[in-house]
Amino acid sequence: MYLITVEGGDGSGKGLATQMIAEILHQEFTFSGIDVTAEPRRDAELGLLAVEAVRTGDAGPVREAVYFAADRMDHSHTWIRPRLSQGHAVVSERNVHSSLVYQGVVGDLGVEEVANMNAAAMIPDLCIWVDCDPEMALNRISDGTLKLSISSRTDDTEYFETDEFQVKIRQGYHDLLGGGVPIPAPFNRGRVVGPIINDGTKEDFRRKLQIEIRKFLHERPLPLNVFPEEVEMHMLVSALASQKGQTTLDVLSSKPARSNRDWLAGEKPWEVVRDASKLYLDAVRCEDAPPRMDVPQDPLSHPVLSILGTLSLLPATEISELRNWLGPVRMVTERHTHRMVKFFDEQSDWVRIHRPMIGHDASRTELRPDWQAFGRVGLVIWPFKEALSEWKRTHPNSSWKHALGAVIASNLEAAESCLSRLSIxxxxxxxxxxxxxxEELIIWWQEGVV
Incomplete structure (x- = not known):
């Protein structure tokens, strides 16, 4: 869903940062996959043309820039975007900002010309700029370990190892990513953070990267290269396909079995939301206990619909597997996932946690049959969750029956997303x-039939 790129001069620690970022994403977030790549590609013909152009210097600045751009276009549309559309995070060591610096700022082409060459490439959602003391970088470049790594991939003369050139490149990154030279469209739409200074221990460097990754992803920014709804459709289809056509989710001790087809259980969607909202708010505001401040007050909030909606797609599951199926659109932190599941079990009795009596198997969480309908309805109305919550806040005495009809005209794109979700x-x-x-969507909401 997000393209995260790592930029900086040679010896700044891009490779280490790329590895660390991938580990952080895997450990803390719920992408359906984490893919690591680099540019130019050394396993693709176009990438090898770019590498050879730099190594020999015979191509000239324009052709060299064209080779890099051609490799990037192919990489973007045949490798990166398909993964983004499936809910993956892609971490790339170098991307378009490298071309903007090397050929645009330091070279003679200018950033506008280089941006035009790359205009159809994927836009980095987040560019992480790493840097270090120039002398330290040059020592790393000349260090045997880095030179061995370089030589194993290609002739090391492709890397500009002169002190003078490295100083120019470092200044080029400071000019472009530091704001001195405006980043041209469309690449000015992405976020740039840094410089993240790599001059201490690996633990310090990882902590700095972790802070920036968390800050970016906890804001839930809209991705620049795919539509969130495209990602969510893939996740919903995959979750249902994982059940291999089961018509029921009757695992463990759930009675009656939860249905994959008759999940409304004869109820009307607005009634499902009305009843579930009242029970949720009663649990949050329980008179016999202090008000719950550790869970959302809104029954249509992101964490509530994320966790209950995902559980409605699955049989009994471990928390780790539940988080895998959340995906990037329904992402909830691990700590909050545990907190919400505990609340649903202890306060509202919406889930059942099966704790093994012996052995080391992890507990498994299962949505109770009575709440299957709310989980699925929550997934359907997800595109309107904020609008519906706001409508209810401003119309506390109005019936939920009229809620969807009241908000649907304000966002026809969201209505189409609801219809797509129902088709799945x-x-x-x-x-x-x-x-x-x-029109049929409103009838379905009010009557449960079309």
Whole structure:
């Protein structure tokens, strides 16, 4: 879903940063996959042309820039974007900012010309700029370990190892990523953080990277290269496909079995939301206990719909597997996931936690059949969750029956997303087709039928 790039001069620690970022993403966040790559590619013909152009210097600045841009276009559309659309995070050691610095700022082409050459490439959502003391960088470049790494990939003369050139490159990064030279469109849409100074221990460096990754992802920014709904459709299809066509989710001791087709259980969607909202708020505001400040006050909040919606797609599951199926759109931190599951079990009795009596197996969490409908309805109305919450806040005495009809006209794109979700999840009644237009969507919400 996000393209994260690592930039900086040679010897600054880009390779180490790339590895650390991938580890942080895997350990702390719920992407469906973490892919690591680098540019130029040394396993692709176009990338090898770019490498050879730098090594020999025979191509000239324009052709050299074209080779890098051609490799980047192919990389973007045949390798990076397909992974982003599946909910992966892609971490790239070097990307378009390298070309902007090397050929645009330090070279003679100018950043606008280089940006035009690369205009159809993926835009880095987050560019992490790493830097270190120039003398330290040059020592790393001349160090045997780095030279061995370089020589194993290609002739080391491709890397500009002169002191003078490295100083120019470092200044070029400071000019471009530090704001002295404006980043041209469309690449000015991405976020740049840094310089992150790599002059201490590996632990210090990792901590600095971790802070920036957390800050970026906890804001849940819109991705620049794919639509979140495209990612979510893939995640929903994959989750249902993982059940291998099961019509029920009758594992462990759930009775009656939760249905993959009749998940409305004869109820109307607005009634499902009304009843679940009241029970949730009663649990949060329980008179026999202090108000719960560690869970959301809104039953249509992101964490509530994320966790209950995902559990409605799965049989009993361990927390680690639940987090895998959240994906990047429904992402919730691990700590908050545990907190919410505990609340649903102890306060609202919406989930059942199966704790093994012996052995070292992890506990498994299962959504109770009574709440299957709310989990699935929550996934359907996800695109309207904020609008519906705001409507209810400003119309506390109005019926939920009229809520969707009141907000749907303000966001027709969200309505189309709801219809797409229903086409995957079904109408909630096995014998009925899902709604196919805005009018039918409102009827489905109010009556449960089309």
């Amino acid at each position: 999840l079904g109408s909630g009644k096995a014998e009925l087709s899902p709604p196919s237009n805005q």
